[in-house]
Amino acid sequence: MKIDKYIEEGSIDYKDDRIIILKQINDVKEVASSPIKAEWFIAILCTSGRATININNEQQTLNKDNLLICHPQTIIESSMMSLGFSCCGFCLSPEYMKQMFAITANHWSSKVFLDNNPILSLKPDECELFLQYYNLIKSKLIAEPHPNKKKLIDALLVAFMYEFHDALKKHIAISPPKYNSAETLFNSFIDLLNDSYPKERSVAFYANKLFVTPKYLSAICKDICGENASDIITRYMKIDLEMLLKNPNKTIKEICNELNFGSLSFFGKYVKRLFGVSPKEYRENLNLKSQQEELTL
Numbered sequence: 080m081k082i083d084k085y086i087e088e089g090s091i092d093y094k095d096d097r098i099i100i101l102k103q104i105n106d107v108k109e110v111a112s113s114p115i116k117a118e119w120f121i122a123i124l125c126t127s128g129r130a131t132i133n134i135n136n137e138q139q140t141l142n143k144d145n146l147l148i149c150h151p152q153t154i155i156e157s158s159m160m161s162l163g164f165s166c167c168g169f170c171l172s173p174e175y176m177k178q179m180f181a182i183t184a185n186h187w188s189s190k191v192f193l194d195n196n197p198i199l200s201l202k203p204d205e206c207e208l209f210l211q212y213y214n215l216i217k218s219k220l221i222a223e224p225h226p227n228k229k230k231l232i233d234a235l236l237v238a239f240m241y242e243f244h245d246a247l248k249k250h251i252a253i254s255p256p257k258y259n260s261a262e263t264l265f266n267s268f269i270d271l272l273n274d275s276y277p278k279e280r281s282v283a284f285y286a287n288k289l290f291v292t293p294k295y296l297s298a299i300c301k302d303i304c305g306e307n308a309s310d311i312i313t314r315y316m317k318i319d320l321e322m323l324l325k326n327p328n329k330t331i332k333e334i335c336n337e338l339n340f341g342s343l344s345f346f347g348k349y350v351k352r353l354f355g356v357s358p359k360e361y362r363e364n365l366n367l368k369s370q371q372e373e374l375t376l
Contacts, residue, residue: 093220098236099170100217114156114322119170121149122243124201124209128164132156134197136321141166144206146199152273152315153197154322167213171236173273212239264289265303268296272315277338280316282308317353324350324361331358 093100101123114133123146130141133156134149141147147166149155151173201209216235219228271285272278279285282293285308289296297307304311316338323334332343340346350358 092217097172097175098220098232100213100220101166101168101170102217114154114325116319116322117149117153117155118151119172120151120176121147121153121168121170123147123166123168124206124213125164125166126206126210128161130160130164130166135194135318139198141198142200144201144203146201146209148193148197148199150193152318153194154318156325167210169213169216208242212242261299261303264291264296264299268300268308268311272312276319278312278316278319280312282312285312313353320350320353324358325365331362334358 090101091099092102099119123141125141125143125145125147127143129143132139132141132147135154136156139147147168212235216232216239219232219235222228267289268285271288282297286293286296291299293308297309300306300308300311306314319338320334323329323337324331329337331346335343335346338346340349347357350356350361354361356364
């Protein structure tokens with residue numbers, strides 16, 4: 080589901096199948112009553128106030144001059160925002176990202192860093208630079224059509240991505256992509272995981288798609304990121320499970336069927352292996368936590 084389904088129409092300056100421009104919005108309402116999975120790349124700058132957002136089951140605080148970066152497949156839960164909160168930014172489709180931004184697309188170290196650190200604290204000059212690109216790109220998108228409009232937008236977005244890439248290097252050491260066969264195979268594996276839903280849980284499934292053996296795929300994964308292929312699949316499955324189990328509108332049986340588990344018994348054992356409790360107990364713990372939080376308000 081596209082992120083624009085959860086953004087009020089009055090908060091969008093421009094949208095097509097490649098890009099959404101969020102206007103400078105104030106006092107944003109909750110994103111959703113249940114967790115959602117963002118299918119677009121999101122970059123949002125907080126220009127005033129603050130917000131509390133749950134991202135991949137971790138509570139994050141977005142303050143003034145903070146930049147929120149979310150990759151596709153990120154789980155976003157309802158947030159609390161202060162009076163006077165305002166932000167602006169971009170949403171870019173994953174297909175457009177792959178097409179335009181080869182300099183950072185699928186780079187494992189930067190993706191892992193942003194998954195673990197989705198909020199970056201920017202300096203005043205970096206915030207100003209973001210706003211300059213935001214305003215320029217927005218003005219070009221909403222302008223009257225002309226023959227070179229798409230090429231101009233593409234060029235501006237590539238320039239913006241280069242600027243962002245340079246800013247990211249201040250937070251993490253990013254080595255140049257190796258462009259060797261192992262790196263290409265690993266990135267293709269991550270692409271398959273990102274693009275598939277429901278996800279297959281077998282390493283052999285992905286290995287067959289990539290025309291390699293499961294043993295070789297796991298060895299490549301271990302060499303590049305320190306985890307074998309099975310561990311990576313499990314981590315992605317855990318994110319999907321957390322999102323679905325937190326959705327009160329889906330029964331446990333519906334979740335079991337949606338994720339292609341053969342039986343409720345097998346599904347229950349799988350969840351317990353990942354979370355230490357059964358699906359029912361997981362939801363009971365969520366309800367208890369919610370009640371405790373309400374009592375502290």
